[in-house]
Amino acid sequence: MILISAFSFRAFAADPCELVSGVQEYGITVYWDPLSGIGTLEKNGHQISFRAGDDFTVRDSGNLVSEKAPYIENGVLMADPSFINGASSFFMNSSQEGSYRVGVILIDAGHGGKDNGASATHKIKGKNVTIIEKYITLAIALKLEEYLKKAYPDKRIIMTRRTDKYLKLQDRTEIANSVKLKDNEAAVFVSIHVNASLNKNASGYDVWYLSPGYRRQVLDEKTSVGDKSLDSILNNMMEEEFTTESILMAQNIHDGMKAQIGDKSVSRGLREEEWYVVRNSRMPSVLIETGFLSNPDEGALLSDDAYLQKLAFGIYNGLQAFVTHFERSRGFTGK
16 A cells, blocks of 8 residues: 655635545545555545546445545546545544544463364473463463553453363454454454464564465455445455455564564564464454574573563554544555
8 A cells, every 4th residue: 555645725616636636625635546546535534545547436335425536547546626625525524532542452262172283392490391382372462461451441242262262263353353343443353363383493473463365254244335336345444444454453463562572582484374263363463473482592481470461562552553543544654
């Protein structure tokens, strides 16, 4: 997604003009992806999404408006005066109180019950200790839940499991996708895991998001307009938005973990993959690998409650940064 710099604008122009310069005086920011042909206008937490050349736009991720969207002319993104006037009026009349907010944060502690996940036995402080993934993920998730509930008493913090309970992957995404949201609310999904490898030297943490090239269905019955062709376009717009927000959330969480962990472990960076829980969640979602329990040194760290607290606090700080940005700018980031 490209943030386009704005230029000057001659007020009350009667002829079509360049979109960016046309909305600049109203304090509207334009985000434009030339590859997909999808763009977004944003101000005060509200947005208008469009695909160049269409005869409709989408306001605040759901309200379909019949109007001529911006279009490409001689390689330039243009807009008619009627669109610019309508956009400025929409943002002027949209109150800050009605702006989008993260209303629900879902925390998924990987594995559980009969599904132990990865495990390894290491000698720690002279004793053989078996480290099991399902217990580590739950310990981190519970600490994260505690931090989030204290920081956000007005948000719903939902756990896919709070005990040593077995859940199928489908159960986890059904919990996420069945959450009832208000019109101005969004939900985010964070799945916590621990890595393992046959190579005992492998170490480090990483944060995964869904491959941008993967096509998924994110449009639900509430947002559907009942027209297959229009629904397909709406789905693409929402999917593009979720991908952008997932990458931003992954980066924030990675940075939060790095700040807490320091040199105790190494960063493996951001990665993309089509994990089940990520590709089947109809919301911005990430999967966190907190380290390699197969590595003797990192396994010892992952058996230490104080270290798990650092991991949880790092994830919390990342989520807090994402939520703050999302609620200020509707999830879009400038360059």
